[in-house]
Amino acid sequence: MTPDDLDFLPLKVTHIDEGGRRCFDPEDKRRLIEACHKPGASVSGLALKAGVNANQLRKWVKREYGQKADAHAPAFVPVVEVAAPRPATLEALAAPMRAETVRVSQRPPLPSRLTAQLPNGVSLELECMAQDTALLKAMIDTLRAR
Numbered sequence: 001m002t003p004d005d006l007d008f009l010p011l012k013v014t015h016i017d018e019g020g021r022r023c024f025d026p027e028d029k030r031r032l033i034e035a036c037h038k039p040g041a042s043v044s045g046l047a048l049k050a051g052v053n054a055n056q057l058r059k060w061v062k063r064e065y066g067q068k069a070d071a072h073a074p075a076f077v078p079v080v081e082v083a084a085p086r087p088a089t090l091e092a093l094a095a096p097m098r099a100e101t102v103r104v105s106q107r108p109p110l111p112s113r114l115t116a117q118l119p120n121g122v123s124l125e126l127e128c129m130a131q132d133t134a135l136l137k138a139m140i141d142t143l144r145a146r
Contacts, residue, residue, distance in 0.1 A: 005035065006035065006046075006049060008028045008031055008032075009028075009032070009046075009049045009050050009051075010049065010050050010051035011024040011025065011028050011029060011032065011050045011051060011052060012024065012025045012028060024052075029060065032046060032050050032057070032060075033057075033060055033061050033064050036057065036061045037061070043057055043058055043061065079114065079116060079140075111127045111128055111129050112127070112128055112129070113125065113126070113127045114126040114127075114128070114136070118143075124143075126139065
């Protein structure tokens with residue numbers, strides 16, 4: 001952040017309300033909140049330069065972030081199915097081989113994996129077998145209710 005980016009600091013007080021609280025220029029306040037989101041920005045340091053309490057600035061940043069997150073939050077969490085690779089056909093497997101016998105694996109199927117990125121930034125990863133569908137449905141219903 002260059003000093004020119006912060007040339008609007010300290011914040012200008014537009015008026016003082018009947019409770020004795022200072023009201024700041026909305027445009028400068030918005031620029032200060034944006035400056036807090038830049039990489040390497042210190043909220044405490046910016047609050048000191050702006051002439052406001054660091055806790056107050058954190059509340060402004062949190063309130064502004066919450067409004068943006070609510071505006072862009074999807075109604076549902078996108079669920080992406082990761083399909084297992086299709087097994088190769090016996091002809092395709094046998095073609096490059098010499099006269100060897102090709103046997104199909106008798107291993108049980110691999111578990112399914114479900115990964116979801118929640119709007120609050122939490123990543124959820126579930127791994128289940130075919131018999132776990134009722135449990136998976138209950139977990140998704142519980143998450144939807146929150």
